[in-house]
Amino acid sequence: PVLSALELGGVKIARDDVVRDDPTNNVPDSIFSKLGMQLHKRNQHPIGILKNAIYEYFDANYSNKFDKFDDLCPLVSVKQNFDDVLVPADHISRSYNDTYYVDSQTVLRCHTSAHQAELLRDGHTHFLVTGDVYRRDSIDSTHYPVFHQVFVASHYLQPPNFFFLGFFLRFWSIHSYTLLLEMQMEGFRVFSPEEWEASGLDGTSYAAGDLKKCLEGLARHLFGAVEMRWIDAYFPFTNPSFELEIYFQEKWMEVLGCGVTEQEILRNNGQLDSVAWAFGLGLERLAMVLFDIPDIRLFWSNDERFTSQFTKGKMGIKFKPFSKFPPCFKDMSFWINESFTENNLCEVVRGVAGDLAEEVQLIDNFTNKKGMTSHCYRIAYRSMECSLTDEEINELQRKVREQVETKLNVELR
Ligand code: PHE
Known part of the structure; x- marks a missing residue:
């Protein structure tokens, strides 16, 4: 049953405000029902446990310097989600195929970066924002239209103009030599203006190095040893930009995006003369690796055989699958039209089968x-909790076929 209203971050949200039968809206009931679930606030859930471990790392290494926001409303304006973080007008992430629009000016945030500008304007310089984010996407074991992201931003003031003079004076001194050595040995230190000056780097390079050290330290804190690699990336809001990938299930999997914040964002929001780095980390993907969770749908399971396996504050636990039920495959063929997209097909499949759809x-x-x-x-149907009967699956497939025909206007073969 779908709730008719809920309250989030002090905002009252009614179903009819979010799900409407009008061309500027593409939010289905299945998505509305996820609003307010806030898995990241459950201390006994892998998503909450992982979030807490990340917070712990920042508190320990930066002596509680970071402000934390867990409760910001996922309904944001197009301006917050895109314009404020410099996403170009023609960027694909703005399309109705990729993002859930409540109306032409309001979306379900597709990243927690949507809150960066307002928090900066409110005077926050170090912050962690955790929340549910929404993206129209394909169906497989690592993709789900709702997931959770931690956004972290750290800003610091540029040293004054005698920066380079300071650098040359210090370069030959033993003091700066030991500082640099320490930096390399420890791999990660709390930012200090002295260290920056001693490093002789420009703001962007210094921030990029600081960011990577912070993230490698975080990865060690969470994983101990794991195979990872840095990939050069592009984001509209950072330059340079990187992605961190982790080796999982015989594949490289992207777990976070990061970079040095564009000066334009800082300047537009009242941060002059500062440098900042930021990253956005998907909690589900990391939690799948850390807790051995084979399918992203499990995070939404209320089955006690899943929920009872995790303990507050405990990161080392490995999930023990409770018998695997067999998948059932159904194929369907159709002639597509110009407006056909795979995301639209997946929305139809999820609308009918919900979490019983494992892969399309x-x-x-x-x-x-x-x-x-x-x-x-080929659609794979499988329940995480029980065995599905032939009749149940045939009925799902019959409805999918019917809706694919009527909603997507394609010709079944
Ligand atoms: N917002 C990006 C995403 O959702 C992640 C990111 C955050 C990248 C901050 C760079 C800096 O993929």
């Missing part, structure tokens, strides 16, 4: 002589 995979794709393109998708 394109298995065949061809264009005939008349220029018509046919796609064949």
